[in-house]
Amino acid sequence: MTGSKITGFSVHDIRFPTNVSGDGTDAMNKECDYSAAYIEIHTDGDLKGQGMTFTIGRGNDIVMYAIEAVANRIVGMEVETIFGDIGAFWTFLVGDPQHRWLGPEKGVIHLATAAVNNAVWDMFAKARGKPLWKLIVDFTPEEMVKAAAFRYITDALTPEEALKMLKEKEAGKKQREEEVKKIGYPAYTTSVGWLGYSDEKVRRLTKEALNQGFNHFKLKVGADVEDDLRRGRLIRSIIDDPANMPAGRKIDPATIQGKNAGPTGCVLMVDANQVWDVPQAIEYMKKLEPLKVWFIEEPTAPDDAVGHAAIRKALKPLNIGVATGEHAHNRMVFKQLLQLDAIDVTQIDSCRVSGINELLAIMLMSAKFGKPVCPHAGGVGLCEYVIHLSLIDYIAISGDMTRNVLEFVDHLHEHFKYPCSINPQGRYNVPLDPKEGYSIEMFEESMKEFAFPGGTYWVAAAAGNAPKPKHRGIED
Amino acid sequence: MTGSKITGFSVHDIRFPTNVSGDGTDAMNKECDYSAAYIEIHTDGDLKGQGMTFTIGRGNDIVMYAIEAVANRIVGMEVETIFGDIGAFWTFLVGDPQHRWLGPEKGVIHLATAAVNNAVWDMFAKARGKPLWKLIVDFTPEEMVKAAAFRYITDALTPEEALKMLKEKEAGKKQREEEVKKIGYPAYTTSVGWLGYSDEKVRRLTKEALNQGFNHFKLKVGADVEDDLRRGRLIRSIIDDPANMPAGRKIDPATIQGKNAGPTGCVLMVDANQVWDVPQAIEYMKKLEPLKVWFIEEPTAPDDAVGHAAIRKALKPLNIGVATGEHAHNRMVFKQLLQLDAIDVTQIDSCRVSGINELLAIMLMSAKFGKPVCPHAGGVGLCEYVIHLSLIDYIAISGDMTRNVLEFVDHLHEHFKYPCSINPQGRYNVPLDPKEGYSIEMFEESMKEFAFPGGTYWVAAAAGNAPKPKHRGIED
Structure with missing residues (x-):
């Protein structure tokens, strides 16, 4: 897959009705509709990046709204500029002072940043024809250190220490x-x-x-x-x-x-x-x-x-x-x-x-x-x-x-x-498909069924005709 | 002012163009349009509550969107039920498991909770005909402890210790x-x-x-x-x-x-x-x-x-x-x-x-x-x-x-x-007006002028005709 410039994106509010079967219940989270605030980044070629963040239902739309705000900032960027210094890209992504005020680096704005950043890494891996893990383990220690986010943690770990650690692991x-x-x-x-x-x-x-x-x-x-x-x-x-x-x-x-x-x-x-x-x-x-x-x-x-x-x-x-x-x-x-x-x-x-x-x-x-x-x-x-x-x-x-x-x-x-x-x-098992990137691409049919509130499942549910969910692994 | 039930609310994205004069700039926040994500809560009477949270521009709309989600949960509640146990109200407000996932208790969802909670306290003070500080200093120590949020901090301070501290301060x-x-x-x-x-x-x-x-x-x-x-x-x-x-x-x-x-x-x-x-x-x-x-x-x-x-x-x-x-x-x-x-x-x-x-x-x-x-x-x-x-x-x-x-x-x-x-x-000076509540009510004219993006200032600014801001204290 190739592409040279980010031309746009689409965001999707996908919610699965997991609340009906008690799956995912714990002492704090008594009702959960497992949900994805999902983004697909488009380029001028066939290269795409998918990313998501996870929520448990209500509020997935708030994250989606924040994803739009974050993703708007990367439209028009050259993909090879991003891939050439993805550490600098991360700094840019978390560095908007006005968005930063909403965290800083926490809550909705950080969840949204995660979805966008993960989608860009997904695109990076696909552009190189490798699953994401393979893209990264093939980095040199220097490349990995350059990609990692050291701001505010150098009292615990400096880039120099990290480089030394990674070099020691190179041989194996x-x-x-x-x-x-x-x-x-x-x-x-x-x-x-x-x-x-x-x-x-x-x-x-x-x-x-x-x-x-x-x-x-x-x-x-x-x-x-x-x-x-x-x-x-x-x-x-x-x-x-x-x-x-x-x-x-x-x-x-x-x-x-x-x-x-x-x-x-x-x-x-x-x-x-x-x-x-x-x-x-x-x-x-x-x-x-x-x-x-x-x-x-x-x-x-x-x-x-x-x-x-x-x-x-x-x-x-x-x-x-x-x-x-x-x-x-x-x-x-x-x-x-x-x-x-x-x-x-x-x-x-x-x-x-x-x-x-x-x-x-x-x-x-x-x-x-x-x-x-x-x-x-x-x-x-x-x-x-x-x-x-x-x-x-x-x-x-x-x-x-x-x-x-x-x-x-x-x-x-x-x-x-x-x-x-x-x-x-x-x-x-280890993901091996050279096209899978970060493995997060959803089937279009699933997205059509579980888009909220307009997907076929939710429209039926709103009318009182919710079909029994067919999730694998969800039992009566 | 009186009212018995929360009937609805309005939210407002208010942004002031403070970026033009260098006010508010620091080493992290180099461009700031001081903004308020503002809510007015309505009742079936003339009692209203105003509240806001502060941002520095972009993203104020994300907070506003979250305020809507939080405030929707309180429509229909009886105000005296809230005022009767405002500690329980706070627990309810931060306790929605699905909204909680977006924090927990941090970032956009917490900023939104602040705006709503502050508006309810504003309403509480106005209902009692006191500025907010006076409402609270007139609480008994027991009432103050009941109102305070002790969850997750009892390893540092228990309600019992707090009660003792407050009682010691009663006399003065x-x-x-x-x-x-x-x-x-x-x-x-x-x-x-x-x-x-x-x-x-x-x-x-x-x-x-x-x-x-x-x-x-x-x-x-x-x-x-x-x-x-x-x-x-x-x-x-x-x-x-x-x-x-x-x-x-x-x-x-x-x-x-x-x-x-x-x-x-x-x-x-x-x-x-x-x-x-x-x-x-x-x-x-x-x-x-x-x-x-x-x-x-x-x-x-x-x-x-x-x-x-x-x-x-x-x-x-x-x-x-x-x-x-x-x-x-x-x-x-x-x-x-x-x-x-x-x-x-x-x-x-x-x-x-x-x-x-x-x-x-x-x-x-x-x-x-x-x-x-x-x-x-x-x-x-x-x-x-x-x-x-x-x-x-x-x-x-x-x-x-x-x-x-x-x-x-x-x-x-x-x-x-x-x-x-x-x-x-x-x-x-000490705020003394019995009608001022938490002192955060904005003039309607200001809100009309600085509503974003539809207020008169921002419409003019978008057309390249931004008037010189007339903020008191902002200098050339």
């Missing part, structure tokens, strides 16, 4: 690329433990997940401690029972080090989605100690690095770790989480921060501070996105995937032209 | 109210030192400010160290010269304790508007040591509590303090700034966080941690707003105004029905 890149192509990237499943699910459904899904090869399971908690203990024990009773293990299953002991794994090597994590204050989080998690979890995810407000550090310190004696990041709104929050030793796991999101440039900086910081990167996924499109990030992290940055697991939720992949997929060992 | 409230009505609330001026101003203009404005009674002056820095030193020395040479002091001027030595004051008792502060990384901030400020400033404001990213703590520690031996807060997006950021002892001064903004409920919590935390509250003002409408906040802080919360100064910029007040004003001692 080819071998790691071959390895991960062969065995896939480690994944965990969140699909078994949403709050809206019955015990029977949790039981069935847990067994299915074991048979799909998963050995890391995440449970949503925080609404009721007794309920959480019951559901957690239910999952543990299944995943700790050797009789339930699929034939030929092997777990490398190195991958479960420090993860509070049970007798079969299976690991349980819990996620509170920010429902607690700091003292509450500590008290509540002490009660969940019997579940022997690897980490508590999002125990409190995502902005509160000091609070996460206090929680982690208090739970350390119980061997419970802390994870957060899906709502950490920029690299400065991650910097503080790392500087205060507040987390065991860095959970980046593909479109909460301002896209690839900022994510490179965050992955570099995580590597320096020795924390594994385990991206947030699920929702819609996020799994398609994050496999690229984890591949970049493993092949070019951290050089390690023993402690990492990438979230997987089997929802809504059928709407994407290049959907992510899981191999029989419960690991992400 | 009446006396403090009388005192501040008589002498006014301490102010400082930022009008003398914007980056776009010539030395001659800085000189003239500094002398004028001295004659207006000011003894605290703020200079914008960060673009060029030599330039900053020259302009800072220029201001110091004027404010340190006893010959320039107006007749009868008296400064209470208690008010300049720890402020690096010069021989005449005048105090200089500098403001970098987030241009530096942490190491840069330290290095740059060491060079500005000769200016003997009280504090450096916004030395780095506003989210970076850890960074501010490092800067404060490094500059302490030079007797330079640190201030921040106008872009601190919620109470969790202030909590961390206080917990890490990262600031000397808490600079709250009236519409960056989600309005009065959250500001009460922040002022209570500041009082507990012993930091003076010096709100951010300027822009448009902010001075009208913040005098209320400082009065609440002084009369009911901290009980102290010796170390405090409230920012004052003499721009755009003529557009407000109840403009703030400064007495001959350079102090804010």
Whole structure:
């Protein structure tokens, strides 16, 4: 695909009616229509870039409106000028003083910047005929440093330190690329433990997940401690029972080090989605100690690095770790989480921060501070996105995937032209199509059906004739 | 004014062409059209509520669009139900899970929440026939605690602690109210030192400010160290010269304790508007040591509590303090700034966080941690707003105004029905009109002229016939 100049763009408000089945419910987010604020950037050739950011329904239009404002600033730019110094492009993108006032670098304007920036990187990868991860792992260390967003984080990591780190990893890149192509990237499943699910459904899904090869399971908690203990024990009773293990299953002991794994090597994590204050989080998690979890995810407000550090310190004696990041709104929050030793796991999101440039900086910081990167996924499109990030992290940055697991939720992949997929060992396959870019292109039919409010589904729903959604992975 | 039910609202995109004169320019924000995303809430009676949030131009429409989404949720509510438990109302306002995803509690959605919440408090005050500050200082300690937003900050301050603090201040409230009505609330001026101003203009404005009674002056820095030193020395040479002091001027030595004051008792502060990384901030400020400033404001990213703590520690031996807060997006950021002892001064903004409920919590935390509250003002409408906040802080919360100064910029007040004003001692007068609520009602003529893009000014500007703006305080 080729093109020389950005000529325009279209934005789309796409909402999937996930609210009907309890998928995606947690202690904070009780009603979710997984949605994409989606942009397609056009050029004077056949080169296009697709990007999106994720919301859970209402307000997707506000983000779309902000995407228009951000994208208007890049119309008319030469694509090779952008690709020639994509670090400078990111600086330009976040640098409009008037838009910056609306954040700075957070909330709606930053979500919008993410969609636009991701679309430009998608276009960059397609122009070079590579999936996005491959475009970036083929960068020289100098190119990667030039692309990364160091502003405001040099007290934690300087470009010079980053360059040194990347150079040390250069030699093994080819071998790691071959390895991960062969065995896939480690994944965990969140699909078994949403709050809206019955015990029977949790039981069935847990067994299915074991048979799909998963050995890391995440449970949503925080609404009721007794309920959480019951559901957690239910999952543990299944995943700790050797009789339930699929034939030929092997777990490398190195991958479960420090993860509070049970007798079969299976690991349980819990996620509170920010429902607690700091003292509450500590008290509540002490009660969940019997579940022997690897980490508590999002125990409190995502902005509160000091609070996460206090929680982690208090739970350390119980061997419970802390994870957060899906709502950490920029690299400065991650910097503080790392500087205060507040987390065991860095959970980046593909479109909460301002896209690839900022994510490179965050992955570099995580590597320096020795924390594994385990991206947030699920929702819609996020799994398609994050496999690229984890591949970049493993092949070019951290050089390690023993402690990492990438979230997987089997929802809504059928709407994407290049959907992510899981191999029989419960690991992400590596995206390989030279045309897939950042893998986020949606089918036109899906967009026509789920455009809000004018798509065929929503028009029917408004008339009281909503068809039963046919999402793969969404069950009765 | 009376009314029983919220029946609707109107939103307005009001932009003032301040970009033409260099007012409001600093090292980060080089072009500013001071703007208000403004809402008027209607009831079935004559009771109305006005509220706004402040932006610097482009993107004001995005906030307006978000205000509509937030305000739609309160149409139909009974006003006495809201006023009866305004803490619960705030929880409702920030509690929509789908809107929350767009922050949480930050950026555009939080700015919009601020406008709506401030408008409701304005309506509350008008319904009770009191200016807003008076409504709140007349609350019992229990009512104030019930109104304040404690979620996510109880590791720093519990409602019980806050109640105890407020009760200890009860006895002196009446006396403090009388005192501040008589002498006014301490102010400082930022009008003398914007980056776009010539030395001659800085000189003239500094002398004028001295004659207006000011003894605290703020200079914008960060673009060029030599330039900053020259302009800072220029201001110091004027404010340190006893010959320039107006007749009868008296400064209470208690008010300049720890402020690096010069021989005449005048105090200089500098403001970098987030241009530096942490190491840069330290290095740059060491060079500005000769200016003997009280504090450096916004030395780095506003989210970076850890960074501010490092800067404060490094500059302490030079007797330079640190201030921040106008872009601190919620109470969790202030909590961390206080917990890490990262600031000397808490600079709250009236519409960056989600309005009065959250500001009460922040002022209570500041009082507990012993930091003076010096709100951010300027822009448009902010001075009208913040005098209320400082009065609440002084009369009911901290009980102290010796170390405090409230920012004052003499721009755009003529557009407000109840403009703030400064007495001959350079102090804010106390708003007293029982009909003024939160003092933010704009004149209809101003709104018609500066509505964007359809107001008479902007239509003329688009046609190339922009009239010369007639802002009071904006000079050639």
